[in-house]
Amino acid sequence: MTPTSGPTDAVSIQLDHVSRHYTLATTAIRAVDDVSLTIRIGEFVALLGSSGSGKSTLLNLMAGLDRPTSGAIRADGKNLAELSSLELARYRRNTIGMVFQSFNLLPRMTLAENVELPLRLAEVGHDERDARVAEALQRVKLDKRTQHRPSELSGGEQQRTAIARALVNRPKILFADEPTGNLDSATGESIMNLLLEIRSSLGMTIIMVTHERPLAEKFATRLAIMGDGKLLSSGEKQ
Amino acid sequence: MKLRDLTELAVRNLRESVLRNSLTTLGVAVGVASLVAMLSLGVGLQQLATSRLTKSGLFDTVFVTPKFNMRGGPQSQAGTQQNTEPRLLDEEARQELAKLPNVIEVFPQIRFPTEVRFDEKPYPTVVAGMPQSSQQSGSFDGMVGTFFSGESADEAILQIEFAKELSKDTNSLVGKSISIRYAERQPLADGSGGFSIIPKEKQLKIIGIVETEPASGFGGFGNGRLLIPLGVAQSLRATQVNDLRDAVRGGPAKPTYANLTVRAKSTSDVDAIEASVKKMGFGAFSLLDASKSLKIFFGVFDLILGLFASLALAVATLGIVNTLVMAILERRREIGVLKALGASDGDVKTLFFFEAGVMGFLGGIGGVIFGWLIGRGLNLATNIYLKRRDLPSIEVSSVPAWLVFTAIAFAVVISLVAGLYPASRAAKLNPVEALRYE
C-alpha cells in the first residue's frame, strides 16, 4: 500500500440506483431511495443530512451489514448484492473497517483484546498479532493503556481504541457512523485529525456520517448530503 | 475462526457471567451426577451379584451325570435326541472330561452319611468332600480357623449348625479331634460288581468352623455338614447311593461316580463344555441360563435407573438452552459488533455452540466427580449398616472407566444439542438491528 495524500481516480465504491425500503404494515419506508454515487480511492466523504434521512442505512449498505432492496453496490471490485453472506462477512473482515458513535468496544476485554478481535476473525497467525495490535494502538497513541478495560478510558480514548480496532486488519475503506457524536468538540477534532492522518499515511478511503457540518467542511474532501432517503448533493467540496 | 480462538473466546465469555454460567454448569453436573450415581449403583450391584455367583461355582460348572440315571424325564429325552451311547461315569470318563478344552478341574461330589463320635457321644450327620478350589468360592471367607492344609489332610471343617450340636462354645472345638464311622465298600472277589459293606472309623482334627453352607451346590442329596478334603473323602471309599444302583445293574466291578462336577475357566466356556459332555454320552446340566436371566434383570434395572437420571439431565439441558438464549438477549450488541467486524453467521454459531460444549464438558467432569462421591457415600452407608449387623463389607457402587467417559461424552453431546437452537438464533441475528443503540 503506497501512502497517498489525496483522492485518486480509481473507484472505491460505486452505488447504482440503490434503494433500501422497509415495509411496516401497509406503509413502505424508503430509508434509502434511488441513490447513485461514486467514491474514489483516497477520498474522505462526509455524509450529511437531517435525522432519519437514511445516512446510517446507506452506510450499512456500503459496509455489507445490510442488503439493498434494489440497485447495485460495487465495492473494491465486488458487487455486494451478489455475495453470499459468508463472502459478505469476509468483505467486512478484510476490506473494510467500522467505527461507531457509541464505540461498541467489548466491555470485558482489555484494549489489546478488543483490537485483536478482527485478527482472530481473519485468522491472522498468533505470532503476528501482538505486533499488529501494538502498532495499531501506537498509531492512536494508546500504547500505554493496552491492558486497561474500555470503562477505564475517556470517550475520546475509547473512540481511538475503536479506530485502532478498525485499522488493525489494514482495511481499504473505513466507515464511520457519527464517530464524534458522543464527544465534545475538541475531542471530536482530535479524532478527525487522527482519521485524516490515517487516511494520508495508509491511503484509505473514508466515508463518515456526521451531523456536524462545520467538522465535515473542515476535514472531508467531499460532502454528500441526504434528505428523506435521497441524495440531494454529492458534490465535491469547493 | 480458528479452533484455538473459538475456545478462547468461548471460555472467556463463560467467565464473564460466572454466576449464571456456573449455575448452568452445576445443573448439568447434577444431571450427570445422578446418572453416574444410579448407573454406578447398577454396575456395582451387578458386579457384586455376578462375582458372588461366579465364586459360588454355580455358574462356571457343568454337572455331569450318567445317562442311565433313575430320574428319567427330560434328561432321557435329551438322550434319545442325541442318539449317543450311554456311558458309565468312571475314572476313565473323568480323565477324558478333564482333557476337554477350558476345563480347570473335574471332581466328584462325595457325600455319605456318617456317625461322628465326639466326647464319647454319637452324632449322625452327612460328610461332604470339598475340593481345594472351593476355598476361593467365597463360602469360606468368614470362617473361623483355617482351610484344609492339603488334599489328603485328615482334617475337618464343621458347618456351624452341626458345631452347635457338638458344643455350646463352638470356637473351642477348633483343634479338637473327632472320629467318624462310615460304611466302606469292598468289592466282592467274584468280580460280579457286588460288594460288601464294612464299618470303618477314622480320626479327624477339627481345623475350622464355617457359617455358610459350602456344600449346598446343586446335584447334592443334602447338605454336608461335616466337610473334609475331597482326596480324603475319595480314599475312604465310603458307600454312596449310586453304589446300590451299580450293584443292581450288574456288569463290571469298576467303581463309578454318581456324578462329576466340571469347572470351566469362565462362564462363557460353559456352553461349549456342556455340549461336549453331552456328545460324550453323559447327561449335562448347568445353571448358565439362570445367569443369563440375571444379566437381563440387571439390564432392565440399569435402564430404569438411567431413565430417572435422564430426567435430571433433561432438566439440565433446558437449563443450558435457557442460559444461552438469555445470553443472546444480553449479548445482542456483542454479536452485532462481532458481525460488523467480519464474523460470519457460522463463526457466531460455532462460538455459542462451543460455549454450550464447554459447559457440558465441565458439567460432565463435575458430574462424574459428584456421582462418584455419591457412590462412595452409598458404599459407606451400606457398610456401616452391614457392620452394625456383623456382616462383611461389600461394594454396592462402582464407577468403571467406561462410565466416566460415557458420562462426560453424554454431557457434551446433550449440551451441544441444547446449544443448537440458541446458536442458530444468535447466528441469524441481524447486525444492523443488534447495533442500533437503544
Ligand SMILES: Nc1ncnc2c1ncn2[C@@H]1O[C@H](COP(=O)(O)OP(=O)(O)OP(=O)(O)O)[C@@H](O)[C@H]1O
Ligand atoms: N429496521 C427498520 N425498520 C423500519 N424502518 C427503519 C428501519 N431502520 C431504519 N428505518 C427508517 O429508515 C429511515 C432512515 O434511518 P437511518 O437510521 O438511516 O437515519 P439516519 O439518517 O442515520 O438518522 P440519524 O441521524 O438519526 O442517525 C428512518 O426513517 C428510520 O425510521
Ligand SMILES: [Mg+2]
Ligand atoms: Mg444514523
